[in-house]
Amino acid sequence: MSTLPDCFYCRKDQRLHDLMIELAPLSVSTLYLFKEQTYRGRCIVAFHGHVNELYELPEVELAKFTADVARAAKAIRTAMGAAKINYGAYSDKLPHLHVHLVPKYVDGPAWGTTFTMMPDPKVLLSVEEYAALGAKIRAELG
Template sequence: MFTLHPQLEADTIMLGDFPLCRLLLMNDAAYPWFILVPRREDIREIFELDEADQAAFLQESTFLARRLSEVFAADKINVAALGNLVPQLHVHHIVRYHDDPAWPAPVWGKAPARPYTPKELAAMLLKVGLVLGEGAELVNEDEEGEDRT
């Protein structure tokens, strides 16, 4: 049974599920920062996914990166799977701008995370709807039938 690593649970806001991956928003308002986590047990690396899941992961990651780039008018999309502190496979999709607080360096360790205010989170969730756009049907409902986006 899939469970989200406690550190990811603590640091993110759950947005919903694609067919394979859970879509999370990093609770750091300094960057539009999303994370995909394949809903598979005990997976640390992309190569540990079976071939069908690898293909699904690539499709979901590509869809997300393309839509983030378009909706946020990104200068660059950073996609990274590090897992040095959180071993569960999770892949960061970070919208970057030439004038963001960490540019051109990686975002890790530049400044403490600045959690979203309720107003900032509401605005971000509206943009998430634009990001999902025609892919909104990829986001599943939870067991109680409630939309998670």
Template structure:
């Protein structure tokens, strides 16, 4: 059986660009990595964050009450920090896809100048959106951490 992409990513978090942005005992937030299940990328859409439970579960309904609370709290904190750090006009939140069978919430910023109708297309096709390599992800991660609300 093939290992879960997200469980493996959690064990390598210190090696990934941006590392862990926010976390508690149940969930963590990180930037979209440069190595995806489809293969490596030179750059990714900057500010594309993932909120993931630490425990391997497939569905939203499988979260325990403390995990569900953590997912919501960290998503709200990450969204606020992302908007503050980047000037994004809106943060989309979605649980989509079956490419990885580990629950993950996507937080996707829409930056000024990106037409609203782009939500119908893949985020990597948004021409006005900034893209970044490892160095740019690290820089943005520091700004997000600094903008994160303290608890």
């Protein structure tokens, strides 16, 4: 595993900060709050090293990454009171292992169907709202 020069998850550059806010380091990954908040509490868990597929991880790393995703999903669901967490691992256009954790709410957007990756119009929050939302999720991480 390595870093890829043009990968914003590896570089942690402005492209990443334009889309998400770092919430917490996990055992082998980082939890980010996605700035677009149509699905209140939507986050991403991004693996620390540069791989694109789960099968590229050694068994120990795979177990740790899976545990990170489960830990984050539980924290988000508890913090947000979501009815369900949807999981999305695509990487078609951005080849770096990351999982979208998307809280879903009965009678909320896209309930009963696949979440919309980049909804239009976008739901953006104030700095204070992002801070409060992040604190709520971090508190549930333990």
